[in-house]
Amino acid sequence: MTDCERLYLDHAATSWPKPAGVMQAVADFTLNCGASAGRGAYASAQAAGMILASVRRDLGRLIDAPSPDDISLHASGTLALNVAIAGVLRPGDHVVATATDHNSVLRPLHHFCKHRDVDWTVVKCDAAGRVDPSSIIDAVGPRTRLVAVSHVSNVTGTVQDINAIADSLSGRDALFLVDAAQSLGWIPVDVQVGIDLLAAPCHKALRGPAGTAMLYCAPAVQAQLNTMVFGGTGSYSESLEMPTRYPDRLEAGSLNVPAFAGVAHAVGRLRSDQENKTTNASSIGRQLSERIHAGLHSLPGVTVLGTPGPVPVVSFAIDGMPPADVAAVLDAEFQIEVRAGYHCAALIHSHLPTGDLGTVRVSAGHETTTDQIDRFLQAVEAIAVSMQP
Numbered sequence: 001m002t003d004c005e006r007l008y009l010d011h012a013a014t015s016w017p018k019p020a021g022v023m024q025a026v027a028d029f030t031l032n033c034g035a036s037a038g039r040g041a042y043a044s045a046q047a048a049g050m051i052l053a054s055v056r057r058d059l060g061r062l063i064d065a066p067s068p069d070d071i072s073l074h075a076s077g078t079l080a081l082n083v084a085i086a087g088v089l090r091p092g093d094h095v096v097a098t099a100t101d102h103n104s105v106l107r108p109l110h111h112f113c114k115h116r117d118v119d120w121t122v123v124k125c126d127a128a129g130r131v132d133p134s135s136i137i138d139a140v141g142p143r144t145r146l147v148a149v150s151h152v153s154n155v156t157g158t159v160q161d162i163n164a165i166a167d168s169l170s171g172r173d174a175l176f177l178v179d180a181a182q183s184l185g186w187i188p189v190d191v192q193v194g195i196d197l198l199a200a201p202c203h204k205a206l207r208g209p210a211g212t213a214m215l216y217c218a219p220a221v222q223a224q225l226n227t228m229v230f231g232g233t234g235s236y237s238e239s240l241e242m243p244t245r246y247p248d249r250l251e252a253g254s255l256n257v258p259a260f261a262g263v264a265h266a267v268g269r270l271r272s273d274q275e276n277k278t279t280n281a282s283s284i285g286r287q288l289s290e291r292i293h294a295g296l297h298s299l300p301g302v303t304v305l306g307t308p309g310p311v312p313v314v315s316f317a318i319d320g321m322p323p324a325d326v327a328a329v330l331d332a333e334f335q336i337e338v339r340a341g342y343h344c345a346a347l348i349h350s351h352l353p354t355g356d357l358g359t360v361r362v363s364a365g366h367e368t369t370t371d372q373i374d375r376f377l378q379a380v381e382a383i384a385v386s387m388q389p
Helices: 022-033 043-063 079-086 104-114 133-139 162-169 259-274 281-297 323-334 371-387
Strands: 073-074 095-096 119-123 144-150 177-178 197-201 213-217 300-302 312-318 339-341 359-363
Touching: 022 177, 022 259, 043 073, 043 213, 043 259, 073 079, 079 144, 079 177, 079 197, 079 213, 095 104, 095 133, 095 162, 095 371, 104 119, 104 259, 119 133, 119 259, 133 162, 162 177, 213 359, 259 281, 281 300, 281 312, 281 371, 312 323, 312 371, 323 339, 323 371
Parallel strands: 095 119, 095 144, 144 177, 177 197
Antiparallel strands: 073 213, 197 213, 300 312, 312 359, 339 359
16 A cells, blocks of 8 residues: 555654644744844844743643743753753752653653762553552652652553642652643643643644743742753843843743744644633543554454553554564555654553563544544554464
8 A cells, every 4th residue: 555645643752734823823923023032122022022921821821830930941841851850959869750751851860860969769650551649659758859750651641640649749848840741732731739840842732843842830949940051041131140030040042932933823722722612632632542442452463552541642562573663564555654662761661561672652633533543543454464373
């Protein structure tokens, strides 16, 4: 089968195509404004600043942040997580992480443990990628400075109970960091439950352009966050010291305003849909997830990981065929694009019923149709049947 239209099913990596108007907003800014935000008092610079202000406002409302100024903007979710982790950890600190975490969390923590006199506890998950909140709390000790949890696994789509974790951490000194890379845009996230730090890219389920991300920092934590990058901010330019005001002191250098113009459109549309109840992302995600799970479970020689949920990210394996080969055949023979391997999640695979080569991951988007899912399932069926003796 070589004449099919391309079917993109790797939305957990980045969403595509973007909603109507997102790339037009990028082009409009580039063609008609083009100024750096905060770098001048003239009209176009002010217009650029207003775009960033609208992004902070809508992202803040999306997660119920106390103020838009609690949101700092960054070039990637990885950078936002590094800013949070490096900003709060001190020599002698202890960190609690989980086996489901992405390498954007695990690698910075590994580096700090190896080079900065920090130690950590990694809490195990079950075969579905679920972490028991009580196991996380049991790992918290008097030196625990940070508890880091990925809200949704980028391998199995399993949702962690961050409300229960936040509630159990209440009254303790440990800060709670949530990696919302896979959840924000699919399921409601409310930082008021007790989340101190929350990082998320804007190019996944939020459906903004690449090169955009956010970091929420609770007001009570902002003074504790060390500055990691130094340089121009457009404010207090007469001083050699970085501004102490948040979020300025985390935003050295010119921000990618053209891309954030696209984010403003995407998040504004998402919030409008939510407020007008035009669409329900969680319901859409669950329907897609259930269809993928049911279809894969019905196929011979196919192992499916996790359980259906509101985020349509599913991993599977076909007996006798390496995941990379499955993905290559789907691409070459069926023009279906999925991801194979470890998915930048180094620790979760030792807890899953898969081999040493990782999994095949299929991840749907907000506008993925049931017909497209059925086309994917038919292709997997053809491959799975071919592997039967």
